[in-house]
Amino acid sequence: MKAGRKEIQRKRMWGYFLNAATEVIENEGMERVTIRKIADKAGFTSSTAYNYFKDLSHLKFFASMRFTKPYIEELPVYLEKGTNTLEKWLYSWECFCKHSFRQPQVYSVLFIDSLGGSPEEFLEHYYKIYPEELIGLPEQIKSFVMEHSFAKRSALYIENAVQEGLLAEKDVEYIADITLFIWKGMMSSFMNRRRDYTTDEAIEKTLAYVYESVIKVVPSSQQHHIVFQPTIKT
Template sequence: MSKERKELQRARMFRYFLDAAAEVIEEDGIEHMTIRKIADRAGFTASTAYNYFKDLSHLKFFTAMRFTSAYLKELPSYMELGNNIVEKWLYSWECFCKHSFEQPEIYSVIFMDNLGSSPQKLFDDYYALHTQDLTGVPEELHSILMEYDFSKRSALYIQDAVTEGFIKEENVPLIADITLMVWKGMMNTYMNNRRGYSKDEAISRTLQLVTECVLNVVEPERRKDITFKR
């Protein structure tokens, strides 16, 4: 069998298993996924599934990525609301919070769970087979969205705020790391019901903290130009 035919077969088998896994998630929730349940639904054996996926976490990750399509579709329209790079970045956070707190188990699998292998490689493998997921997303965002490390993703985007005079270069990695930790902390709090936050309360509080973190590093003379409010 030629290399091209092998790749086509691999892509087809991936699709069979991911379709079956997506149905399991929609019916039972991602926490109830098992390799056997998915293989049975796809019409194959569990051993066949392991020929294409290293383990359950690998399959969960690939399937969870499918459920981020609504976020990717809405992201450009949210960012268009901003008048400068900092506002666009904050609106992108609003979009991310909206979708991640609506589907916390999905986004936890992608950005918080132990995947047992290189997350970036899984990201690359997924988008190699699903380039259509980025259809409609501005070209300049592709390389950012294909970066698995969320802190690095934020830093790549907010970097332009240095050129615009909003943030000093040395504060870019700091604000990228802090805002990621804010989201992770709130997601953990929300999922474990530690403070009894509703979804909307979790979103609002996360955005409040993210905005305050950003404003603390924005140059004083440029703060008046930030009108983002949540």
């Protein structure tokens, strides 16, 4: 019983701090988030916050997870647009780019920024506290959410394209890595204003580079099977 009460208390305290962090992010932006602001808003001291979160990056990571709900909910819709593994994967990229470039600070925290710890452990911990956020998601989508390493996640998914004759085994890891590098490079340039792109331009260009990197390794006899028509146009 004591362990059960401790877990209930921990979940309650996490809720207080994550609610406060979410409010600060929404009202002031990710760059204005501090432990003190979050603790004050939650009605506790900074030292209490550190009893539940390793550091600020830890708390920002978990708070950012809340902002990915629209992406997670919309992902199955995009996957349904594809008729084979590579098409589904390309449409999943459209969904990811759509949401990530419209909330760059959130997705940078989750996929680019240094966290001072293992993001896989953070994510597993998050869903132990909030397992209900996985309820109703297809098993395939759950694996997307739980596998934080984007390249590994992509490789596991597009492996099916090998059986479909759309991709050679030797190209799976290459495609998974190069597309991640494309997104990270574009996201960094976009956030740092190295390129004068609007949000939709950044999305469109990223998807174009992702598509080009994929189609060039698909056997020429199979390329007509890959139809990708993203809805975002500038």
